[in-house]
Amino acid sequence: MWMSTFARFALPSLQRTASVAARQALRARRHPWAAGPPRPSFMGPAHIRGQQTLGSASIPLAHQSVRHVRALDEERLVEVEWEDGGHSLYPFTWLRDNCQCPHCTLESAQARLLPLSDLDIHTGVDVVEVTNDNKVSIVWPDQHMSVFDGDWLKKHCFSAAARQAMQEELFLNERYYWDSKLRIPTADYQEVLHDDKAALAWLLALRRVGIVYLKGAPGEKGQVARLADRIGYLRLTFYGHTWQVQDKAMANNVAYTSGKLSLHTDYPALHFAPGVQFLHCINQAVKGGESEVVDGFHMAEKLQREDPEAFRTLSSVRVDFTDTGTDYCDFMLQSKKRIIDVDAEGRIVRINYNNATRDSVLDLPLHRVQPFYRALKAYVNIMNRPENVVTYKMEPGDIVTFDNWRLLHGRRSYVSRPDRLRHLEGAYLDWDEVMSRLRILRKAVHGDL
Numbered sequence: 001m002w003m004s005t006f007a008r009f010a011l012p013s014l015q016r017t018a019s020v021a022a023r024q025a026l027r028a029r030r031h032p033w034a035a036g037p038p039r040p041s042f043m044g045p046a047h048i049r050g051q052q053t054l055g056s057a058s059i060p061l062a063h064q065s066v067r068h069v070r071a072l073d074e075e076r077l078v079e080v081e082w083e084d085g086g087h088s089l090y091p092f093t094w095l096r097d098n099c100q101c102p103h104c105t106l107e108s109a110q111a112r113l114l115p116l117s118d119l120d121i122h123t124g125v126d127v128v129e130v131t132n133d134n135k136v137s138i139v140w141p142d143q144h145m146s147v148f149d150g151d152w153l154k155k156h157c158f159s160a161a162a163r164q165a166m167q168e169e170l171f172l173n174e175r176y177y178w179d180s181k182l183r184i185p186t187a188d189y190q191e192v193l194h195d196d197k198a199a200l201a202w203l204l205a206l207r208r209v210g211i212v213y214l215k216g217a218p219g220e221k222g223q224v225a226r227l228a229d230r231i232g233y234l235r236l237t238f239y240g241h242t243w244q245v246q247d248k249a250m251a252n253n254v255a256y257t258s259g260k261l262s263l264h265t266d267y268p269a270l271h272f273a274p275g276v277q278f279l280h281c282i283n284q285a286v287k288g289g290e291s292e293v294v295d296g297f298h299m300a301e302k303l304q305r306e307d308p309e310a311f312r313t314l315s316s317v318r319v320d321f322t323d324t325g326t327d328y329c330d331f332m333l334q335s336k337k338r339i340i341d342v343d344a345e346g347r348i349v350r351i352n353y354n355n356a357t358r359d360s361v362l363d364l365p366l367h368r369v370q371p372f373y374r375a376l377k378a379y380v381n382i383m384n385r386p387e388n389v390v391t392y393k394m395e396p397g398d399i400v401t402f403d404n405w406r407l408l409h410g411r412r413s414y415v416s417r418p419d420r421l422r423h424l425e426g427a428y429l430d431w432d433e434v435m436s437r438l439r440i441l442r443k444a445v446h447g448d449l
């Protein structure tokens with residue numbers, strides 16, 4: 001049942017082969033899985049909006065033969081003409097740098113041997129020709145020979161469209177933005193552990209939607225660690241390899257009380273905050289303890305539209321965060337983070353915000369203090385609107401997995417009863433490890449993508 005759910009979060013195969021123009025037309029409409037009749041394994045009505053700004057879906061897989069090849073000596077480019085009449089251009093320097101021969105590449109590691117000191121960045125080309133097995137061979141002026149596979153060249157084409165497609169294939173940066181109407185993608189815990197297709201669908205949805213719910217886990221500790229093993233390894237922090245969210249005496253963190261947790265990302269006190277979070281419900285409170293989540297990227301985009309001044313402030317001011325205590329060992333953390341972190345192109349890449357660990361140290365000149373509070377309030381007001389928040393109550397055996405760089409999560413206060421202690425076990429992972437597993441699974445399930 002859940003597999004069909006995930007098919008909607010994994011890119012539809014038609015997008016993989018569609019032309020750029022067709023893909024743009026597709027994106028202009030709503031994603032096919034965001035509309036239509038209710039699907040059982042989602043919660044709430046269907047409505048998910050895709051971010052319109054990101055690039056194409058994937059590299060066209062169609063095999064293409066090399067029809068003709070020539071060296072453009074003036075421009076120092078090799079031009080490949082493909083069977084369908086299309087052309088690709090490759091700089092001499094790049095081709096020499098990426099020679100695949102055993103002298104230049106350690107095949108067993110897929111790593112470059114050729115040192116930059118041996119690379120002549122002004123090299124010419126003596127001979128370039130197509131071999132009969134769809135390869136391009138080049139003889140360099142020093143008589144070194146390189147042979148490049150046609151499919152490999154096609155993938156490495158320098159056109160804007162091909163580069164964008166390659167970046168999307170490698171990093172899956174396309175995101176589907178959502179609000180309260182999201183039906184959280186849901187999968188079976190055991191299937192994710194034992195079936196590669198299920199695991200791939202899980203990680204694809206985690207990447208694109210930012211949250212996936214797993215059901216059917218045993219009601220005892222150790223499950224978040226098993227899930228982390230499925231990927232690679234978990235991220236150790238001062239709160240331990242895994243950590244127990246319970247109402248504790250002398251709590252070293254507000255999470256370890258029965259109080260309300262307003263929407264936050266975990267661990268902004270670390271400069272490199274954990275990318276992914278797992279929370280496994282072992283015991284739930286009878287009263288209270290519901291979970292809330294919002295799409296922090298989507299909310300930041302809304303802020304940018306509604307209040308550009310506030311967005312500018314939150315994406316430029318570096319805020320101090322602090323965390324002091326003892327757990328795995330003693331700690332005294334300080335960090336400075338932008339609450340809305342954007343990259344050089346202005347794209348939102350991370351949200352860093354936990355009001356509990358925001359420092360009383362506010363490193364701003366007096367006249368910038370009030371504007372900062374105004375901006376933060378504007379962002380928090382947007383994320384707290386009922387139309388933006390998804391609420392659910394975890395039951396024993398449920399695991400929520402989410403993008404801690406993107407989502408903000410919270411918890412309603414609960415009534416603590418000594419005979420039925422609310423207990424969640426949590427763990428962190430990082431995106432590099434999750435993406436590594438995702439690429440491996442994609443290769444195993446779909447072949448060389």
Ligand SMILES: C[N+](C)(C)CCCC(=O)O
Nearest residue numbers: 239253255266267268354
């Ligand atoms: C849940 N816990 C205690 C491991 C971390 C809470 C997040 C934070 O303090 O930023």
Ligand SMILES: O=C(O)CCC(=O)C(=O)O
Nearest residue numbers: 245255261266291410411
């Ligand atoms: O108790 C919960 O439901 C969430 C706990 C939480 O957000 C945390 O431990 O950081």
Ligand SMILES: [Fe+2]
Nearest residue numbers: 255265266409
């Ligand atoms: Fe948290």
Ligand SMILES: [Zn+2]
Nearest residue numbers: 099101103104
């Ligand atoms: Zn070589």
